[in-house]
Amino acid sequence: MIKGATLVKIFPKSFNKFTSGFWRALHYMAPTIKDIHDTKVNNKLSNLLVNRINKIVMETYDHGIVWKILGSAVATAVKYGTRELIEECIIAYPAIIWYNVDGYYLILEAIIKRQERVYNLVHQMSFHKVFVATQLYKNGNDNALHLAAKLAPPHRLTVVTGAALQMQRELQWFEEINKFVKPSYREALNGMEKTPRMVFIDEHTELLKDGQQWMKDTASSCTVVSALTITMAFAAMFTVPGGTQVDGKPLFLNYNTFMLFIISDAVALFSSSTSTLMFLGILTSRFAVDDFLYYLPKRLTIGLISLFMSIAATMIAFSATLVLVLSDKVTWIAAPLVIATGIPVYLFALLQFPLLVELVHSTYGRSIFYQQNARRLN
Structure with missing residues (x-):
């Protein structure tokens, strides 16, 4: 049986053409894969170049030259947050960690420039951070x-x-x-x-004012939507589709679709009420500086999630109503209308989901100060 390696040796040109053709087709069909591939190739080539330059510089055995060249490279890398370059320079010449950038040590310059990747790297690789701080x-x-x-x-x-x-x-x-x-x-x-x-x-006086205004505007807009949802959900609970019998029981009480309507309408009412309370809590907040760390983002996150649930539940309740009312007479129009009810939910998710993801990630996700795959210096 001929193995894969043997086939490559026998048909090297054909194999190379097949491989290159496969990658070209994949890049054409999926541009994202091409971007990832190009990024990885560029990173690998950049690392090889940095390692080669470091080797040439270190072979000069001249402290002044090493300090000047690697120091300028590190200073530029801190400015742009290129942690890979800084790591290779520190490994090649550990003393460069004490290089002054505009009068500050490396870790302090990372703090000033707000480069968390550089800060995490130097914080992890060295033990001098407490002394410097x-x-x-x-x-x-x-x-x-x-x-x-x-x-x-x-x-x-x-x-x-x-x-x-x-x-x-x-x-x-x-x-x-x-x-x-x-x-x-x-x-x-x-x-x-x-x-x-x-x-x-x-x-941060101006940023605090802008943050207060941004929170108030967002909460005010969402409060209007959630309040309208409460009104509709509350009214729908007492005007059930199909009406009621003489004894007051709903006409479609024994239908499974009717139970779906009741459950979704109740979810819409409860979630929209929760959303309104969260947004009112934001509007009545004192907006202190420390509130922006956890308190206000948490309320905004809960409010947006609840608002999304209420809109989705309202659309489900409306779809259930259409099915109940139109199933016997106009069956062909029920399905398109049910599908159309998903459009508002999709638009809300499309417009607000990125903000919600960012809120959840920054408040509950991994901190920007985390352990990286870096080599530690003694």
Whole structure:
């Protein structure tokens, strides 16, 4: 029996043509696969290039040259968040971790630039983070927590949607750095006689206002929709399809479709009521700075999920009503109308689902500060 490897040796050209043709067809039919393939190829080639450059630089045995070349590469990588380049440079020359970028050590520059991938890498690979975080910088004015309290660069703020989630991201950074600074440094004064908390509030005043307005606008719009859903679901419960008998019992009480109508209408009423309460809780909130970390995103998440459930349940109740009313007379029109009721649910999911996913991920998902696959330095 001829094995696959033997076939490749016997028909190398045919095999190569088949492979290249297969990949071209796959790339044509699925552009996403092509993008993933190209990204992986570029990453692999970039790693080979970085390793080759590092080897050439290290073979000079000149500290000044190594420090200058690798240091400039690391400084650029911090700016753009290229953690792979930084990792290879640190492995090749561990002392580069102390390179100053604009007067700050590597981990502090990552905090200033809000590059969490770089921060996670240096945090994981080295043991000097506690020492660095407890030092004062800029002539003794600021410590690491003061730096984390300052407003992120504009291009790093826009990685999440909406001012409220941007405020949450800033609070996540501040709380992360707050974990490993000395307790005394949490209330330390800088050159402007301000604590880190005071710096954070001053720097984020405008973002806080924008976050409040964004939350209020979103909650107000959704409250109107959920209130209308409550009205319709409540009215439908007492005006059941087909009417009632003399004794007051619904005419279609023994039909399974009618039970579907009752259950879906009840779900619509309860979920829309929950949604309204959550959005009212947002509108009546004090909108303190710390509320944007967990309290407000949690209420908005529950409100959006409940609103989606209420809209979906309302459409199901409407479909059940159509089936009950039209099944005996106009059967051909019932099916298209039932299918059409899914359009509003689809549109709501299409428009609001990305925001909901981002809310759930940023509030309940994996933190932006997580363990990466990196080699640790001693």
